[in-house]
Amino acid sequence: MDDPDVAFMLDFARGNDEAFVTLYRSYRDRMVSYCMRLLGDRAQAEEAAQDVFLKLYGARASYQPQSRFSTYLYRIATHHCFNLRARVERKLVARGLPIEEHASGARDAADAVANDELRAALSEALSSLPANQRAALVLVHHEGLSYREAAGVIDVSESALKSLVHRARETLTGRLATWLPASAEVKHAL
Amino acid sequence: MRCEDVKAAFVAAHYAKSELDVKAQAHLAVCVSCNEFCGAQLGLDSLLAAAPDATPRPGFDTRFFARLEGVKKDTKHAERAGVAPRRVTRWSWLALALPLTAAAAVSLVVWQRHSAQLVEQARQDEAIARDLELVENLPVVQQLDEVEAYEVLAEANVDDLDRAMRAPDDTHDARDTNAVNPAGAP
Ligand SMILES: [Zn+2]
Numbered sequence: 243m244d245d246p247d248v249a250f251m252l253d254f255a256r257g258n259d260e261a262f263v264t265l266y267r268s269y270r271d272r273m274v275s276y277c278m279r280l281l282g283d284r285a286q287a288e289e290a291a292q293d294v295f296l297k298l299y300g301a302r303a304s305y306q307p308q309s310r311f312s313t314y315l316y317r318i319a320t321h322h323c324f325n326l327r328a329r330v331e332r333k334l335v336a337r338g339l340p341i342e343e344h345a346s347g348a349r350d351a352a353d354a355v356a357n358d359e360l361r362a363a364l365s366e367a368l369s370s371l372p373a374n375q376r377a378a379l380v381l382v383h384h385e386g387l388s389y390r391e392a393a394g395v396i397d398v399s400e401s402a403l404k405s406l407v408h409r410a411r412e413t414l415t416g417r418l419a420t421w422l423p424a425s426a427e428v429k430h431a432l
Numbered sequence: 433m434r435c436e437d438v439k440a441a442f443v444a445a446h447y448a449k450s451e452l453d454v455k456a457q458a459h460l461a462v463c464v465s466c467n468e469f470c471g472a473q474l475g476l477d478s479l480l481a482a483a484p485d486a487t488p489r490p491g492f493d494t495r496f497f498a499r500l501e502g503v504k505k506d507t508k509h510a511e512r513a514g515v516a517p518r519r520v521t522r523w524s525w526l527a528l529a530l531p532l533t534a535a536a537a538v539s540l541v542v543w544q545r546h547s548a549q550l551v552e553q554a555r556q557d558e559a560i561a562r563d564l565e566l567v568e569n570l571p572v573v574q575q576l577d578e579v580e581a582y583e584v585l586a587e588a589n590v591d592d593l594d595r596a597m598r599a600p601d602d603t604h605d606a607r608d609t610n611a612v613n614p615a616g617a618p
Contacts, residue, residue, distance in 0.1 A: 266496075271487055278486035288488055292496045296503055360482050368483075382447050383480060389447065408443045414479075415472040422475035 247311035255302045262302075265311070266295055272385070273319055279380040280323040282369050290326055294319045309394055316381065316395040324373050360421060367417040371410050374398070378406035379414075433459045438466045443473065 247265060254261035273294055278287035297318050308314075368376060374396055381392035382403075393403040415422065438456045445452045452460070460466050 270492075271485070274488045274492075275485040279483070284486060284489075287486060288492060291488070292492075292499060295496065296499060299500060299503060300507075357482060360479065364479060364483055389444075404440070404444050407447065408440050411443055411473060411476060412439075412469075415469075415476050418476065418479055419472075421479055422472050423478075 245307075245310050248307045251302075251305055251311055251314075252307065255305045262299060265298070269312070269315055270295075273315070276316070276319055276380065276385060277323055279368070279384055280320070280373075280377060281326060282365050286326070290323055291319070293322055297322065310391070313387075313391050313394050316385070316387070317397075320377050320381075320395055324377070327373055363418060363421060367414050370417065371413060375406045375410035375413070378403055379410040382407050435459075435463060435466050435469075438463070439469050442466075442470050446473065 247268065250261040250265050254265065270291070273291040274288055277290040277294070278284060281287050281290060294315065298315065301318075305314075371379070377396050378392060378398075381387045381395055382389065385392075387395070389400050389403050389407075393400045396403070396406075398406070433455050438459045441456045442452060442460075460470065
């Protein structure tokens with residue numbers, strides 16, 4: 243496979259810890275950002291990103307290069323964040339609390355910055371999306387993965403992925419309607 | 433072409449960075465609903481840009497590599513335990529079961545008493561460690577650490593050092609006692 247990061251991972255699997263550190267440094271910021279977008283809470287996202295690299299470390303013996311390395315790492319991160327989110331939601335349900343308002347602490351972070359109302363509205367709208375729609379949107383929109391790569395990360399077909407992204411965007415435009423600029427003539431933008 | 437198909441094609445083309453096909457463009461030119469939807473989609477891009485990338489806060493690497501060291505140690509222990517020879521006969525577990533159960537029951541009682549204290553202690557330690565991480569990377573602090581270490585060594589009496597090397601546990605106990613009861617009151 244023509245992916246230098248796969249070569250690093252194989253090197254690490256053969257026992258070279260330096261190769262692991264190289265991968266960690268290359269993907270650290272991207273993983274923190276990605277987990278932040280899936281979980282909405284900075285402290286939780288940092289913890290999750292660290293978990294992802296610890297899982298990567300533990301997976302060295304069983305690693306088989308079947309995709310680009312980034313796809314492999316995004317898969318670990320996505321599944322981990324899904325699990326974390328499901329765990330939080332189960333706890334909230336058990337306590338009889340509404341999921342939407344408590345699943346994300348992003349509003350705390352957003353409050354601290356300028357333009358915080360928009361950011362708060364955005365993170366609330368994002369946290370209202372089902373986990374797979376949110377991941378599909380973040381992978382394609384923010385992480386710049388192709389439909390095919392993103393589909394590989396969350397284990398769905400390419401057409402299902404397109405549909406997830408479409409529904410996510412549809413929901414967001416509905417929820418953020420008041421923030422959207424007055425509808426423009428689209429044909430000129432094409 | 434149905435509106436739903438045009439909307440789906442618009443979002444797909446948006447991410448594939450490809451042109452919308454001619455039929456969809458023709459539909460869009462006359463359909464108010466699709467035009468509004470697609471306009472909102474373009475607006476959504478600017479809203480999504482309001483959520484910037486999150487960068488790890490200071491101390492992230494320190495915390496990560498500390499956790500990694502922990503994992504490495506655990507792995508080594510597990511590997512050692514895994515290859516350790518076990519001479520267990522078919523019924524030998526019975527000879528172990530009763531005393532182990534009794535010991536476990538006693539341990540549980542003791543552990544329950546101490547676990548709350550340990551958890552609280554661990555929480556405090558973690559908070560302190562996090563605070564320290566924020567300052568420990570400053571060059572000034574690192575230099576101070578070095579200077580301080582030399583100063584302590586320079587001030588130490590040779591006999592004291594010798595005693596400390598021979599009986600580290602005694603020294604530790606004495607220091608703990610002093611810390612609890614610094615005035616030496618009974
Ligand atoms: Zn239409």
